[in-house]
Structures are given as structure tokens and as C-alpha cells.
Amino acid sequence: MSEPKMNRLSRRALLRHSATGLAAVGGGLLLGACETTNPETGQSEGGQSLQQRVDAGQPLRLAVANEPPYTVLKKNGELTGAEPDVAKAVLKRMGIDNIKGVQADYDSMIPGLDANRWDMVTAGLFMNKTRCARVQYSSPVLVSTESFAVPEGNPKGLTTVDDLKNKDVTVAVLEGSFELKTAKSLGVDDAKLPTYPLAPDALQGMRDGRVDGILLPTLTLEKLKEQKGGFEVTEPLEAFPTTGSGAAFRPGDEEFFGNYNKELEKFKESNEFEKLMDKWGFPAEEARKATTEELCATEG
Secondary structure, three states, X not given: OOOOOOOOOOHHHHHHOOOOOOOOOOOOOOOOOOOOEOOOXXXXXXXXXXXXXXXXXXXXXXXXXXXXXXXXXXXXXXXXOHHHHHHHHHHHHOOOOOEEEEEOOHHHHHHHHHOOOOOEEOOOOEOOHHHHOOOEEOOOOEEEOEEEEEEOOOOOOOOOHHHHHHOOOXXXXXXXXXXHHHHHHOOOOHHHOOEEOOXXXXXXXXXXXXXXXXXXXXXXXXXXXXXXXXXXXXXXXOOOOOEEEOOEEOOOOHHHHHHHHHHHHHHHOOHHHHHHHHHHOOOHHHHHHOOHHHHHOOOO
8 A cells, every 4th residue: 555655643653654673562672683594484594483482481472563542652662552562461361571672664575574583564554465475464453444635514525435536526635645546536627636746735735725635644634633633524534444554564474463453353353352442542443344355356
């Protein structure tokens, strides 16, 4: 999926974030392992499976970014954020507390998983056909919807994709974004979709009257509204496909993956999961309803 290029909360920023370095949960640095993985089996060349290494007391390494609300690495080394918090809760249920967070940029997360530099990706790495062909994704954890930002009072009555197609309106999207590509695939005329480099630029365009609305992920718009104010966010657009993420594993780590996913499914039905999702602004019920197969069908 091509996520929009915008502020720290956007999916585009998640994909293109260039933060480097390594952070360990609880402080200190975690150096990348030299051990490599067989590309055909996903097993480490040393012969031990991930389940065997964890059972032997070796640390479980989680690849993360530092992009709130998806992932957060605090100055004291504490690892938190929506996806890591869920992963830590599930792993605790599995009796695993020897966990280290490894900070990486998004473009390196799947290659690093292949090379055995980490064991799981818990960073809001959104599913799409290309990624799902390379890794095993857990049950969905973070699910995203799309909405319009509109001036207060919604003077043009923009609430659906059909409104955008049939009314004399224009809606800002970000250059190269998932929203731009999807809106065009749904039959929206290109002239109705002026592009901007960043979300604040699009917001200024709406305030100047150059566009009638903005099309971005609902969560991104809600956070932008908290920061800037002065506009409304519509209900999620039913015509847009649901997108989202879960933890990603090597294809060869099937035993550990199966154990983790089974525990995650049970955790998702708990009140604790709902509280975690509410804390970070994600809809728990949407994660419960979505399927990995549905999210993996998203075009990259």
C-alpha cells in the first residue's frame, strides 16, 4: 500500500521514515545479529527455530519505528505505542518477557526480518499484496479507515465518494497517496483531486477556499483536528477498502507464529485490548471484524 506522505501520523510517513539506530526496551543498545536466515525456509542458518530460541531464553527482538501513535520509543528506552503494547500484552500471556525493541526504518523491516536481525515486526506495517507474499501477518491489530475533512458546518455536504463524484467540488489528497490512487480507481475524476505535499498544506488550501475538503485516514485527520482545529471530520467512507496492520513474522517461524496468533485472537476479545486501542485512538471493533485475508488484498 502506498501511504500518504505527510506528518508523523501518516501511513506515508511510516513507510518513508528514515530513522535509524537501535533501542533496547529498558535502555541500552541492541546490536544487529550476524546470524542469517535461509531465504527458502525462513529458519536461522544455525538450525534453531524462533520457538526453540525463545524457549531457550534468548530475547525476542521486535522491529519498531518511532511514530506515535503506532510506535513510541521514549528517551529512557521504554517501548510503547499501539502495536508494541498489544504485542507485549500477548507475549506476556505466552510467558515471554525477555523482549528487546530494535528501531528501524520501514523500508528495512522485511529485509531485516529475512536476515534474522529481528524476529517480529510490530510497527504498524500496513498489509498489502506485496508484503503478505513475503511475511506471515498475524490477525489484524490496527485498522484504518478514510474520511473527509470539511469546513465547519460541511457547506458542500461531502459525506460519500458519490458526493465527490457528482457534486461540483474538489478534495485535496497527498501526492502519490493511497487515497489518490483509490479515489481514481473508484471513478473520481482526476481534476477533482488536487494534490499537496503535506497535510498542513492541504489544510491551508481548504482554509483558503482552494479545495472543498481533504481526503486522508480518519485517525490522521482526527489528530490534525486536535492540533489545528477549525474543521470537521466526516464518518468513515464506506466505499474505501479497509486497511490495517498486524505483527509480521518470517514464513518459516510457523510454530511460534501459530502460538502467538492464537493468543492474540483471545486477547482481542478482552477488555484490556479495547482499553489499549482506545488509549491510542484506534477502533477495537474494526480490528475484531477485519481479517488478514481482507487486508492482504490491498494493492501495494
